[in-house]
Amino acid sequence: RLLACAAGIYAAYLTQGYVQEAVSTREYAPDGARFTQLKSLHGLQSFGCCVVAAIVLFLFPGARGPKDKSPPVLEYLKPSLTNAVGPALGIMALKNIPFSAQVLVKSCKMVTVMVGNTLVSGTRYSVREYACAGIIAVGLSLFSLQGSSKAQGKLADPNMLLGYGLCIINLSFDGYTNSYQDEIKRRYTGTTAFQMMCWMNFWCAILVGTYTFGLSSAGGEIISFCSTHPQALKDIITFCLCGAVGQLFIFLTIVQFGSLTNTLVTTTRKFFSILLSAVLSGSPLVGVQWMGVGCVFLGLFYNIYLKYMRAKAKKA
Numbered sequence: 001r002l003l004a005c006a007a008g009i010y011a012a013y014l015t016q017g018y019v020q021e022a023v024s025t026r027e028y029a030p031d032g033a034r035f036t037q038l039k040s041l042h043g044l045q046s047f048g049c050c051v052v053a054a055i056v057l058f059l060f061p062g063a064r065g066p067k068d069k070s071p072p073v074l075e076y077l078k079p080s081l082t083n084a085v086g087p088a089l090g091i092m093a094l095k096n097i098p099f100s101a102q103v104l105v106k107s108c109k110m111v112t113v114m115v116g117n118t119l120v121s122g123t124r125y126s127v128r129e130y131a132c133a134g135i136i137a138v139g140l141s142l143f144s145l146q147g148s149s150k151a152q153g154k155l156a157d158p159n160m161l162l163g164y165g166l167c168i169i170n171l172s173f174d175g176y177t178n179s180y181q182d183e184i185k186r187r188y189t190g191t192t193a194f195q196m197m198c199w200m201n202f203w204c205a206i207l208v209g210t211y212t213f214g215l216s217s218a219g220g221e222i223i224s225f226c227s228t229h230p231q232a233l234k235d236i237i238t239f240c241l242c243g244a245v246g247q248l249f250i251f252l253t254i255v256q257f258g259s260l261t262n263t264l265v266t267t268t269r270k271f272f273s274i275l276l277s278a279v280l281s282g283s284p285l286v287g288v289q290w291m292g293v294g295c296v297f298l299g300l301f302y303n304i305y306l307k308y309m310r311a312k313a314k315k316a
Contacts, residue, residue, distance in 0.1 A: 001256055001257075002253075002256070002257055002261070005249050005252050005253040005256065005257070005265070006253070006265045008245065008246070008248075008249035008252075009246055009249045009250060009253065009265050009266060009269055010265075010269055010272070011245075012242045012243070012245040012246030012249060013242065013246045013266075013269050013273065014269065014272060014273060014276055015238070015242050016238075016239055016242035016243055016246060017099065017103065017273040017276065017277065018276060018277075018280065019235050019238050019239045019242065020041075020091070020094070020099065020239055021094070021099040021277060021283070022235055023035050023038070023041070023232070023235045023236065023239065024038055024091070024094035024095065024099070024156070025094070025154045025155065025156070026231075026232075026235075028229040028231055028232050029229070029231065033225070033229065034156055035225060035229075035232050035235075035236075036156075036221070036225075037212075037218050037221055037222050037225070038088075038091045038092050038094060038095065039088040039089075039091065039092050039218075040088075040208065040212045040218050040219075040222060041088075041091050041236065041239060041240075042084070042087040042088045042091055042204070042208060043084065043088070043204065043205055043207070043208025043209055043211075043212055044208075044236065044239075044240050045239065045240045045243035045244065046084075046201040046202075046204035046205040046208065047201070047205040047209070047240070048240040048241060048243060048244035049197060049201040049243060049244045049247045049248075050197075050198055050201035050202045050204075050205055051244070052244045052245070052247070052248055053194050053195075053197040053198035053201065053247075053248070053251075054198050056194050056198075056248070057194055057195065057198055063192055063194040063195075064192060064194075064195060065188075065190030065191055065192045065195060066190040067190075068190070069188055069189050069190025069191075070188055070190040070191055070192075070195060071184050071187070071188040071191060073199055073202075075184060075188070076184070076196075076199040076200050076202070076203055077203050078180060079176070079177045079180035079181055079184070079200065080199075080200055080202075080203030080204050080207060081207065082173040082174075082176050082177045082180075083173070083174075083177045083200060083203075083204050084203075084204045084207040084208050085173055086169070086170045086171075086172075086173030086174050086177065087170060087174075088208065089166045089167075089169050089170045089173075090102060090106060090166065090167055090170035092166055093162075093163040093164075093166040093167050093170070094155075094163075095155060095156040095157045095163075096155065096157055096158060096159040096160070096162045096163030096166070097155070097158075097159075097160060097163030097164060097167070098147070098148075098151040098152070098154070098155065098277070098283050099273075099277045099283060100151070100273075100274045100277045100278060100283055100285060100289075101143065101144070101147075101163065101164070101167075102163070102167055103270055103273050103274050103277070104139075104140065104143055104270075104274065104292070104293060104296055105140065105164060105167040105168070105171065106167060106170065106171065106174075106270075107136075107267070107270045107296055107297070107300060108136050108137075108140055108171065108296065109171055109174055109175070109178075110132070110133070110136070110300070110303055111133045111136060111137070111171070111175075112171040112172055112174060112175030114129070114133060114175075115172075115175055119179075126306075128302075128306055129303065129306060132299045132300075132302050132303040132306070133299070134299075135295055135296075135298055135299035135302070136295070136296050136299035136300065138295050139291075139292045139293065139294065139295025139296035139297075139298070139299065140292060140296060141292070142288055142289070142291050142292030142295060143288075143289045143292030143293060143296070144160065144164065144292070145288055145292075147160070147286070147289065148283065148284045148285060148286055148289075150283070150284060151283040151284065151285075154283065181196060181200070184196075192255075193251040193254050193255050194251055194255075196251075197247055197248075197251050201247075250262060250266065253265060263304055263307070264304055267297070267300050267301065267304065271293070271297055274293060
């Protein structure tokens with residue numbers, strides 16, 4: 001089962017990463033136009049994730065928590081606000097920085113989660129955990145010192161400061177979202193992973209959909225672009241399906257094997273996403289960037305080891 005879940009996560013997210021990079025950099029035939037509405041991709045993906053989670057909840061009653069211990073649907077709205085905006089900014093950053101840089105910055109999520117938990121719940125961390133955050137910060141700094149001209153040349157609007165800034169805002173919003181989700185699970189002990197998946201994506205799809213198709217011209221532009229560029233439509237559908245399948249396997253892994261195992265699988269997946277981008281997508285990394293990647297994942301794996309030892313100590 002674990003191998004099946006890990007294979008599902010790898011297949012879904014490695015494919016999605018490849019397609020996401022293609023959508024953000026590809027010049028589509030017949031006129032060489034680029035897809036510009038990257039900010040709407042997350043909302044489209046959320047719709048697919050909501051549908052998949054709703055099907056699971058309908059078909060498997062055991063995936064639902066007790067009604068008296070589950071949160072009301074509106075409780076998910078507040079964290080969905082930041083969940084709607086944050087990932088959209090992260091995807092928009094692909095206009096400004098290479099995919100490998102975006103993945104590496106988003107791999108530093110634990111740092112913003114630590115900050116968010118400290119601010120929202122008053123959580124305190126050990127010196128070793130703060131050391132992990134420091135190693136990750138050093139790695140990210142090394143990565144940003146130098147870049148490949150070939151990777152930069154594929155970007156729609158190269159701007160390192162703006163791209164990293166959007167990713168940092170994305171991470172800050174993600175930190176708040178995750179902390180609020182933890183608070184929901186603490187207050188409502190009957191909350192299940194699939195309920196969280198369904199209703200978080202429900203509100204995200206509503207919020208982004210309202211903006212995309214109601215408050216802006218983005219929806220019309222997406223429909224117009226996809227009607228004249230069929231490959232773009234295929235890429236967007238693949239992106240959304242992979243996101244939905246990937247989330248499903250992530251929540252299955254959490255339910256079956258715990259969050260620590262899921263963290264290990266998703267962390268290694270991010271490394272292979274960077275490797276795949278460098279090898280298959282023509283976005284190579286230079287020497288100092290590989291050093292930065294090494295530092296970031298050293299910090300991440302050390303943090304996973306600390307969590308494992310803490311869990312082991314609790315069982316003893």
